[in-house]
Amino acid sequence: MYSTTEKKRKRLSEEEIPSPEQKDFKQTKLTVPSSSLVKVPLLKQDHDIPGLYIAENFITKEQEIEMMKEIDKREWNSELTRRTQHYGYAYNYSSRNVNNSNGQSAPPIPEVFLHTLKNIKELASDLIGSVEFKQVIVNEYKGTNQGISKHVDQCLDFGPFIIIVSLGDDCVMKFHKLERVSEEELVKKSVKRKEVSPSVIVDKLLSRRSLVILSKDARYQYQHEIPKTKTFKVKNKVVKTRTHGYRRVSVTFRSILSDLK
DNA sequence: TAATCCTTTGATCGATGTTC
């Protein structure tokens, strides 16, 4: 039996005919990392959302511990309901922009993140090219009800790729498809975005130690959200139940558009 | 030029639906 909400919601299924862009789906490791003796993660293009790439087990358990240790040594910002850390450029949630020239500059990006970034660039060089990622935000989601409301990452300051490394615990990210607008329109502050009707919502499991890259449609034509729910579901099946001990830390890398100009 | 409206990102709350 389906709920009213579910009836009106169109969920993508494996059986759906892929778009021309999706037909080009390929499971590729875009570039071989320097060490050939370690298990090489695969960067897979997602079937459902153009521009979404996921690499499971992108980092090792040892790297995860090392990153967590580094994060826990640092000072947290408790301005939001979730705790955050900003590196490279601080993001101002009130003015919704990045700033490093008004006395609120963020600390430099820690070495352990730069090392991760180097591995990302090796794995995804064909996708991200020579784009420099100079801003890092660490978000911590603890307990049973912390999440982030649906949104599209700011388009005026941040570049075309959003890169997320998940640490600690798994989560589900929900993608809400928006009415399409051109990338030229996106940089106009006045552009109004609405979800497509009937709504298209795609659930994606982000497992710990995985890498996610949002580009193209995944970056600009979908809102993403981490629901503030006790259970995480994919296609209505519970894949994770949060307890009070739940802790997921995400490390998000962004490029700064003013750097690209 | 000043006032007003609109935008984005994120938070909160209430109503309604679902599950156990």
Add this chain to the structure above:
DNA sequence: GAACATCGATCAAAGGATTA
């Protein structure tokens, strides 16, 4: 029936766009 999940409405803040 209680607890939980989902959805939509509303609000905040600051800057940009529009209008008078």
